[in-house]
Amino acid sequence: MSLKPFSVRGFAAVVPASDSAWQAEIPAHLKRRDPRIWHMAYVAVARLLKDAAEPPRSMAVGTALGALDETKNFLDGIFKDGFGSPKNFIASVHNSMAGKLALEFKIDGPNLTLCDGQNSFASAVASCAMFPSSAFPCLVVAVDESVPLVNELVSHLSPACAAYLADSTREAAIALLLDRRALPQQPAIRAIGPVPLGSREPGALAQSLAARFEDNDTSPLVIPLESCRSFVSAPLLVHERLAAGQAGRFIVPSFSPSSKACAAVEICL
Amino acid sequence: MGAVCAAGSGVAAGSAAVYEGKDCLTPLSIFESGLKNAPLSGQIENLQDSYKSPNRTIALACIAASEALAAIKNRQGLSFGLVFATTVGGITRSELFYKAYKADVNAASRAAQELAYHEPCAASGFLCETFGLQGFFTLSTACSSGLHAVGMAKRLVEQDVFDACLAVGADALSLLTIRGFSSLMLIDPTGCKPFDRRRAGTSLGEGAAAMLVASEKTAETLGIAPLGHISGWGATADCHHMTAPHPTGEGAQKAVAAALSEAGLAAKDIDMIASHGTATPDNDRSEIAAMKAVFGGLPPFFSLKRTLGHTLAASGILEAVFAVCALREGVVPPTAGFEEADDNVGAAPSMCRKKTMRHFLKNSFGFGGNNAAAVFSLSNDAGAL
Numbered sequence: 004m005s006l007k008p009f010s011v012r013g014f015a016a017v018v019p020a021s022d023s024a025w026q027a028e029i030p031a032h033l034k035r036r037d038p039r040i041w042h043m044a045y046v047a048v049a050r051l052l053k054d055a056a057e058p059p060r061s062m063a064v065g066t067a068l069g070a071l072d073e074t075k076n077f078l079d080g081i082f083k084d085g086f087g088s089p090k091n092f093i094a095s096v097h098n099s100m101a102g103k104l105a106l107e108f109k110i111d112g113p114n115l116t117l118c119d120g121q122n123s124f125a126s127a128v129a130s131c132a133m134f135p136s137s138a139f140p141c142l143v144v145a146v147d148e149s150v151p152l153v154n155e156l157v158s159h160l161s162p163a164c165a166a167y168l169a170d171s172t173r174e175a176a177i178a179l180l181l182d183r184r185a186l187p188q189q190p191a192i193r194a195i196g197p198v199p200l201g202s203r204e205p206g207a208l209a210q211s212l213a214a215r216f217e218d219n220d221t222s223p224l225v226i227p228l229e230s231c232r233s234f235v236s237a238p239l240l241v242h243e244r245l246a247a248g249q250a251g252r253f254i255v256p257s258f259s260p261s262s263k264a265c266a267a268v269e270i271c272l
Numbered sequence: 273m274g275a276v277c278a279a280g281s282g283v284a285a286g287s288a289a290v291y292e293g294k295d296c297l298t299p300l301s302i303f304e305s306g307l308k309n310a311p312l313s314g315q316i317e318n319l320q321d322s323y324k325s326p327n328r329t330i331a332l333a334c335i336a337a338s339e340a341l342a343a344i345k346n347r348q349g350l351s352f353g354l355v356f357a358t359t360v361g362g363i364t365r366s367e368l369f370y371k372a373y374k375a376d377v378n379a380a381s382r383a384a385q386e387l388a389y390h391e392p393c394a395a396s397g398f399l400c401e402t403f404g405l406q407g408f409f410t411l412s413t414a415c416s417s418g419l420h421a422v423g424m425a426k427r428l429v430e431q432d433v434f435d436a437c438l439a440v441g442a443d444a445l446s447l448l449t450i451r452g453f454s455s456l457m458l459i460d461p462t463g464c465k466p467f468d469r470r471r472a473g474t475s476l477g478e479g480a481a482a483m484l485v486a487s488e489k490t491a492e493t494l495g496i497a498p499l500g501h502i503s504g505w506g507a508t509a510d511c512h513h514m515t516a517p518h519p520t521g522e523g524a525q526k527a528v529a530a531a532l533s534e535a536g537l538a539a540k541d542i543d544m545i546a547s548h549g550t551a552t553p554d555n556d557r558s559e560i561a562a563m564k565a566v567f568g569g570l571p572p573f574f575s576l577k578r579t580l581g582h583t584l585a586a587s588g589i590l591e592a593v594f595a596v597c598a599l600r601e602g603v604v605p606p607t608a609g610f611e612e613a614d615d616n617v618g619a620a621p622s623m624c625r626k627k628t629m630r631h632f633l634k635n636s637f638g639f640g641g642n643n644a645a646a647v648f649s650l651s652n653d654a655g656a657l
Binding site for chain 1 (some may be wrong): 306334359361363367370371373374375378380381382383384387388389390392393394396397400401405406407408409410412413414420423424427447448451452455456507509510511512513514515523526530534537588637639640641642
């Protein structure tokens with residue numbers, strides 16, 4: 004199997020911890036109705052597409068928990084008042100966010116939502132290979148938010164979850180515009196979707212996945228797995244590299260404790 | 273192929289109920305919904321789980337996967353992947369935990385064990401471990417998920433990512449979905465009536481289905497004869513409304529056109545449509561409008577929602593499994609629950625009848641305007657079920 008790379012035609016991000024201005028970019032018609040995680044995704048995509056020469060024709064969204072807070076709000080309504088709000092229910096469905104982005108940005112091609120925990124970004128990038136050539140450029144969005152209920156339960160969760168919650172960059176929305184054609188002077192990205200650990204340790208599996216990107220002469224810098232703990236660490240690290248624009252080949256692995264699986268993304272600049 | 277649903281455990285049991293047009297809905301009893309009247313649902317009352325699964329969705333998925341893999345005696349040296357589709361993931365357990373936590377904060381001490389399988393991908397990991405699969409994708413596009421999983425499995429095999437790929441769709445009935453659909457007033461308390469003039473909503477169900485997708489060469493290596501051929505897959509977004517379908521089903525039309533194009537077939541080549549047919553007033557009308565735009569005169573079509581309930585992420589693949597059986601048997605299944613034609617729909621589902629067929633179309637549509645369509649065909653060297 005050869006892993007064909009995609010050209011990265013553009014990238015953008017919303018990182019609430021370091022970006023106090025992002026909420027000012029939420030359009031008025033979305034502000035009151037939609038959940039915060041949708042706002043994050045919307046603003047990241049709007050920033051990406053502001054100067055895009057060609058609009059996306061398809062979409063792959065990677066999210067671990069989706070709008071989990073909306074699930075909680077819906078259940079709160081049932082347990083407290085005996086009635087859950089339909090607005091909360093609609094938003095609680097994992098792919099509603101992708102439907103909303105399609106609606107707002109008029110992206111009428113294939114639209115998939117991948118829910119692979121910390122590996123969701125790698126899954127989303129890898130799944131673009133399943134779209135027909137007419138579906139490009141393709142929008143990839145990786146998004147997760149900090150959920151108060153989960154934070155509340157942190158001390159009772161597993162050590163792996165506790166480590167994730169200690170990560171200061173645990174919420175972000177990252178948007179990429181990918182093309183199937185190799186475009187000169189453009190960064191390239193490719194990914195291996197989740198591979199179960201089996202009897203291996205996460206670090207060893209991550210190294211072996213990195214070795215699968217072998218059809219390239221340049222030695223890569225493999226980011227340590229310990230730096231990629233949160234749901235959005237991998238896409239954030241990729242975004243950092245794209246923003247820095249420094250030439251090189253970087254491999255960003257990820258590990259999901261829930262599925263006991265690793266994935267990896269390679270970026271070439 | 274493998275299946276478990278209200279119509280029975282196993283493809284043979286389910287198919288028999290489908291050909292008969294059996295109504296398998298019963299008043300919801302597997303948990304307390306809190307609704308005034310227990311809605312008629314496609315529930316599995318005595319679920320036999322020999323996998324010690326951590327939640328009900330995983331138990332259903334394991335039963336279907338196990339049946340789909342049962343014929344494989346030796347797969348040494350071949351890589352098997354998984355595309356797993358679910359809408360609710362581990363919510364059946366999480367919502368019980370959350371209720372207990374709301375009542376008593378000390379329940380938090382159980383969070384690690386109760387929430388460990390909440391994420392949809394936890395089921396994928398469990399399936400890989402249980403059945404020795406080498407890689408996976410976890411897909412969640414609401415009610416279209418299961419059919420997309422089949423399409424993705426097809427691509428993964430075509431692109432040599434895996435030698436064979438198991439597509440699985442599974443969803444258990446949950447408080448979240450029963451009350452969620454109820455809050456949207458999309459549940460018919462008297463049971464769904466697809467395409468019927470009196471239709472007033474859907475009926476939810478639970479279940480799982482699996483299809484093992486492989487190239488002809490791999491099938492030969494495995495010593496199994498194909499049961500059918502996945503000829504084409506189409507995926508689109510409506511860009512119209514978050515829950516309501518486009519009135520003329522524009523997105524659905526494009527998904528069907530894409531599936532037909534990939535299959536290298538014209539509309540006239542399709543012998544039967546396994547519709548989404550949820551029995552909500554808007555969905556059925558929109559689906560038929562879309563099919564008329566593509567086909568002109570419609571081939572025989574049917575809906576299985578009254579037989580199985582709407583099994584959400586499982587529905588696309590579960591109904592496709594039974595439609596593959598129907599294709600092979602030359603039977604167009606009846607639509608349980610349908611009695612009176614609706615002039616606003618302008619088409620009536622087929623009565624059960626025998627027909628020589630070669631290709632059928634399966635539709636699945638989900639929240640957020642997500643559309644999936646796939647064309648399935650008879651294989652020339654089809655094996656026994």
